[in-house]
Amino acid sequence: MSFLSSRVKNGIKKAFHSCRSSARVKQLMDQIDRARRTYYTPDDIDTESALVISDTEYDRLLSELELLHEQNPTSITADFLDTVGVEQEPNTFPKVLHLTPMLSLDKEYDEEALRSWANGEEIIATPKYDGLSLSLIYESGHLQRAVTRGNGKEGADVTPNARMIEDIPQQIPFAERIEVRGEVLMKRKRFKDLLEHAVVHSEELPKSARNLAAGSLRQQDPQITRDRGLNFRAYQVIYHGSIPEGYISISDAIDFEWLKYARFKIPAIIHGYTMTGVVTEAINFWTKQRERYSFDIDGIVFRISNRERQKELGEGRKYPRYAKAFKWEAEKGTTMLTGIEWKTGKTGRVVPTGLVEPIELSSATVKRVTLHNAKNVVDNGLTPGDKINIQRSGEVIPKFLGIAERGPNTGIDMGQVPTRCPSCGYLLHWDGVDIVCNSTACGARARSRVIHYVQTVKMDGIGKGIIEKMFQAGIIRSAVDLYKLQPKDIAILPQMGKRSVEIAFDAIQSRRKIKYSTFLAALGCTGISTGTAEKLAEKFPTVERLLSASISDIEKLEGFAYTSAQRVFASLQHARDFIEQLCLEVELEMVTQTSSVLEGKTFVVTGSLSRPRDEIKELIKTCGGQMQTSVSSKTQFLVAGEGVGAIKLNAAKKHGTTILSEDEFFQMMP
Template sequence: MPAGDATVDEDNPYLRTPPTEFEPLEDLSEEDAREQVERLREAIREHDRRYYVENDPIIADRTYDALFTRLQDLEDAFDLAHPDSPTRSVGGEPLEAFETVEHVAPMLSIDASGEPEDVREFDDRVRREVGAVDYVCEPKFDGVSMAFVYEDGSLERAVTRGDGREGDDVTRNARTIGSVPQRLHGDHPDFLAVRGEVYMPKDAFQAHNRERIERGEEPFANPRNATAGTIRQLDPSIVADRPLEVFFFDVLEASELEDSHRKELERFPEFGLRVNDRVEVVDSIDDAIDYRDRMLEVRDELNYEIDGTVIKVDDREAREELGRTARHDRYAYAYKFPARAEITPIADVAVQIGRTGRVTPVALLEPVDVGGVTVSRASLHNPEEIAEKNVNVGDTVRVQRAGDVIPYVEAIVEKDSEGHYDLPEHCPVCDSAIERDGPMAFCTGGLACDAQRRRSIEYYAGDDGLDLEGLGEKSVRQLVAAGLLESVAALYELERDELTALEGWGETSAENLLSEIEASREPPLADFLSALGIPHVGPTTARELAREFDKFEAVREAAETDPERLEGVDDVGETVAGQIHDFFASEANAAAVDELLEHVSPQESALERGGDALEGLTFVFTGSLEGITRGEAQDIVEAHGANATGSVSGNTDYLVVGENPGQTKRDDAAANDVPIIDEDEFRELLEDQGIDLE
């Protein structure tokens, strides 16, 4: 092979015992800076190779960090950035879209089966066509397959498999993966295109999912989904923050080829390409089948997901003779594992904080098939149930799905731990104390807790709150992540330019949301009470409170000073009255409500019964009405016997459309054949029933 990069210079000062204190940047000439940059890049590449490929680092992590930071500082100060510099691993500016590019060689799939008879038929065909062969046996990784193209030793591009002929150029994301070398080592070919499997290690996946759950975000279903979702992020800095790795396992194309697959794999580490240490070469299909069975036995011990093994003809000439179909390489076969079913170990336990502060422990599982669905988490419900089942991290458990939907831990199959899991004493999100209330546990942080605050914003804007169309869970997450929603009240401080600067927001969507928010500044009292998210105070209880007290301050005063008065309200009682009192007694909640009242003026209740002229009808409203708020219109139709709901369904009788309406409700109305009427038609309908909208 042509000579490429030589082995790293052993005299490089940043290799063995590197300094961690450096002379000031201003004292360096440009020539000195360039020389130092080259030596640092060379040394850091070697440290990366030793860490990721050899698993034999020669410096401490903090020393590596000091070298890396010095290189970044030099590149920034002297404008010396380069595409294959190790510093490219930190990400960069977000992309607008991925470019679709053609592969240098087809990335075909592999024929597969879980039956040994099919594997033997594959071997019979191979031997009929090319004679006796050796097989290379490898784990079948359950990750994301990609092509990595190196020209003159530098990473030129990284492309997802796509349809096998072309895929998405995700080079900037691939550069952030530590085990992807920016530049090859040793005597590498001038041109080398290799196939690799990007994956998320199982321990890192569980830790990442735990962080997501404790931040109130939806966890990934399994490591493969986590990897696929990460590698397609348009923001490389997000990819850099997630724990991805890669195994390289095949040559797609090269300026010079070895005559066997095993030789290719032996050379990969010389180039800095990380290979799996479970690869074996066998000379019979019986040994290949035995290899698969042994891998099945150790599957749970591996720190990466595999779903079988791959059996490949070793000799390259024989491979070419065997050829390929339109979909499959005929020289390889995947011997699949049976799906894991229902029984699996608990890898970790995360703590999820709900809108009301309720603490729900969640078991993070090794992904398992339950009724045809891959499950990687299951509810442990509450501390009392955990104690009853005596369940803990490390135990092997049986998982079921309640109503075929919600996974839960049914029972311990094998006890491999001491005792049962204990909840932390403090909230993992806000560090407030966690207190027990009977079988349940709650974070005492209230709206000062980020998790409760975000869920409170979602609830405030949701169907049981003020029904702000265009502000669903995904939008709230995005706005919170962008630092635009530090509280519920911050909704009323959003500006058009802030919204349109975010991905996915245009002028129209921003204007529609701001119109929705503006129309909610004078909400009906019942809607406002429900939107606050007071435990056990949903729309029905909120309406009873509004009827009883008429004004918000009257409700608040009774909650703070005379909670027994609340107990006389229909649908309240002692327990709910106590919850209302506790909500307003919280300093954090009181401050959040006071901040909200600077922007919102809850209207006096208009929920006196006015007859049953609209009984049996269900209305949904979207957009802003003229001369009356949407909430007031809801109150009026309900006062005359109708229902007013926040979402369109087959039970909806009318969708009333005002100015700047949301598209989702109109689409739902069309899908359910629900009549759509404007404000004039709505007023006429009420007048026909003798109802004055004003």
């Protein structure tokens, strides 16, 4: 797969065949194309053409190409520059033109240059979020449309999904047509939790919070978007209709006030004039804050606040002239490798961390660097005593770049690469670039499974710390062992007072009764998440029936393809002993059908009702009815509580779905 059309590619070949002076342009386009493919579709690119470069380097290449294009514009470079500005959008969402183009920002790495650009202006500085830009259109006070940035001119209409983001108000106190732009984000903490979940379930790991946020916004099922817990931060207002009396929009600073009033969440702001040092203040502030921030930020946005000044300066072909994005340079350094530490991860991968002579990089003392993987250690012949080049660009642990100078121990086998698992002692084997521990009893993997179990069944009072201590003391190996613990067993753990022992013991005992579907989700079996667990529990109402289900039985369930059914089947069979032992310890609460008055009927429940929605859903299920997540032609009844959305009502009318009030619904019940 390539991001360049064959027309552009042939064009490149022809145009540069006889033109040596443009060799640099060709080289730049080639490198940019390879770097993009490596970044976006790493699985589709062969190792020879793969090109891993930092964001800083990538931006540099792009700036150089833009400069050369300005000096000597050709249709080929113009096409190319247009292509690389495009975010990859799947074709499943309708494409929509933006009312005004969503331009990207010109980048600046140099504080001095930034200060001279901002000289004498009123400046507003906000963090540059590493998320996804989204445009929201409101009409008559209601959210009408949400569109991704796309190529800046045209984006994907993701309105149903945007409605699932809590920070996006469905209604605003403004009657005219208005556009609010902002960034869709995922909190770092949330990303870490979901990453852990993916590890336990052996799902594909998202690369970054941005990556996961992007994937979550482009789901076919809006419920998934909701479950991911995305955030939205608004940063720009565009008035498309007339501005009513009493409203003023003379600067960004005032627009931010309005955004707050309309109940949007906005970023932290530093507002002031260059003569009072606003540029330096903002850079110092966010350079210190960036690692502690709840979201990933990769720079600072500086905007000239005054609307008249913005109009005067205008917009260039790609960037507005009244805004700049400051980006941090990645700082490099050279230091001595003093040792290599190996650790078994949750998936069994054993990863190396380099211990180095302490060195200052980007105002932090660096003592550890990531050495990436075992193959990297072998290929570079890394040996304690070597001088190595390292780089830090915002991340907590900087990374190894290459060898600067060989040390005195070069060539000596000092046991740099272990042959046995540092966690369980099992023999390691190579898998691609990694050494891997395949032992199912490996402590590192077992720990993460117990933690997953405890979190899923909500065994409040048993934290990661206690589980770690239990493993170290050798009193548990799996969730089954938890239930076998007596208070006296827990009391041997370090720093556990009498009260803590009681709390821990009670927490475990309180989870001897578990909802069947929760139990299935807690097993940590590949392919069984909370959502799929419910479907499995519904179809196979006992553990025995689930364990005797065949692949094709599972495949018949909604949302299962053959491969996912196969994975669920295999992981259940693999965990059979564990499941059977666990069943001896816990009592499962089944959702039993008590009546069949709703047999064969399909429901969607919405709006606020007199009791929790989950309770009503449960009630429908126990009476034989089926729940659906959104109104479609297959929906027979929409139970509509207070404040039901117009979209759901319209969909119900369109599909001939019967709309029931809460009272009408309860009249159907036995």
